[in-house]
Amino acid sequence: MKINGVSYRTIWLAADGAGVEIIDQTRLPHEFVVITLRSSAEAEAAIREMWVRGAPLIGAAAAYGLALAAREDASDAGLAAAYQRLHATRPTAINLKWALDEMIAALTPLPVGERVAAAYARAAAICDADVAQNAALGEAGCAIIAALWEKKKAAGAERINLLTHCNAGWLATVDWGTALAPVYKAVEAGIPIHVWVDETRPRNQGASLTARELNWHGVPHTVIADNTGGHLMQHGMVDLVIVGTDRTTRDGDVCNKIGTYLKALAAKDNGVPFYVALPSPTIDWTIADGVREIPIEQRSTREQTHITGKAADGTLVEVQLSPDGSPAVNYGFDVTPARLITGLITERGVCPASREGLLGLFPERG
Ligand code: MRU
Numbered sequence: 319m320k321i322n323g324v325s326y327r328t329i330w331l332a333a334d335g336a337g338v339e340i341i342d343q344t345r346l347p348h349e350f351v352v353i354t355l356r357s358s359a360e361a362e363a364a365i366r367e368m369w370v371r372g373a374p375l376i377g378a379a380a381a382y383g384l385a386l387a388a389r390e391d392a393s394d395a396g397l398a399a400a401y402q403r404l405h406a407t408r409p410t411a412i413n414l415k416w417a418l419d420e421m422i423a424a425l426t427p428l429p430v431g432e433r434v435a436a437a438y439a440r441a442a443a444i445c446d447a448d449v450a451q452n453a454a455l456g457e458a459g460c461a462i463i464a465a466l467w468e469k470k471k472a473a474g475a476e477r478i479n480l481l482t483h484c485n486a487g488w489l490a491t492v493d494w495g496t497a498l499a500p501v502y503k504a505v506e507a508g509i510p511i512h513v514w515v516d517e518t519r520p521r522n523q524g525a526s527l528t529a530r531e532l533n534w535h536g537v538p539h540t541v542i543a544d545n546t547g548g549h550l551m552q553h554g555m556v557d558l559v560i561v562g563t564d565r566t567t568r569d570g571d572v573c574n575k576i577g578t579y580l581k582a583l584a585a586k587d588n589g590v591p592f593y594v595a596l597p598s599p600t601i602d603w604t605i606a607d608g609v610r611e612i613p614i615e616q617r618s619t620r621e622q623t624h625i626t627g628k629a630a631d632g633t634l635v636e637v638q639l640s641p642d643g644s645p646a647v648n649y650g651f652d653v654t655p656a657r658l659i660t661g662l663i664t665e666r667g668v669c670p671a672s673r674e675g676l677l678g679l680f681p682e683r684g
Pocket of ligand 1: 372484487523562650
């Protein structure tokens, strides 16, 4: 992604070859601040406090967190303890566990003295793979958008209207994004596309992050309150929905930011195609039933009762929304059952959201 002409990934190695640089996403869209993580404890904090977030980026940050941990103590016991600490930071996105498992599998067969260099190499490879997978699924998703556009154009439309929820863009991955990768590919292909951006309470990743990156990239978009999508669909103002996912079961159920399920219901009721874009490390092959088996993160209720924004003097301020004494609850994610999903967009192509569909693309998992 280019910001003011400079190419960025969302995570990269610091110039000293040891620290890991990230963009503090809690400061966006108003401030662009790069933080250097110098210890595994700082990597844990980065994931827990959501300086980095989004399933693929959480995985990448955890991989580098384990590389930082290897510098501190590369023994089997040291790596196992770091694995546990990093794994405990956020429970829903399976990419976190996937990346940690990849790291441990690469490191433990090696002599302790070789583990630090191998850890940095494996973390870099995980990041590169994420970029390649997202670019490939972007092409697959773009083909869906292009086909829809041909039909719309023939009917006299001026643009394609896509709705997305939360931030499943460049900022949620190492590069390209998942739900937004097809959008960026469509823009490159010259397809006129406009994105409805759900604000995505309580943390507002849509309003603050998706809007920020679409804005940087010059993609036409409109921020909407979370409850607007159904109305837009009833009036023919949404041609398709694409969202990301934090964990997809082997039967095609999808867990994504809270509120995704309601968008899928509205899409079904209005005959709007509802796609989910995911790189394969987001598939949890060990579970089938998303509603019963995926752990749903509950975060601080302060995210619900308070909101942060830019004050007139340019400083970031937090204000209180609900009255003292009113309890709140803050579920981070919900599950959209496979039956509501038109298709899964992966780096190997598009498939039905079903066990047969996924195994058709990933037969080695059968
Ligand atoms: O709580 P977050 O901001 O980490 O949630 C992010 C999402 O829900 C994304 O849609 C999901 O991780 C898919 S990202 C490519």
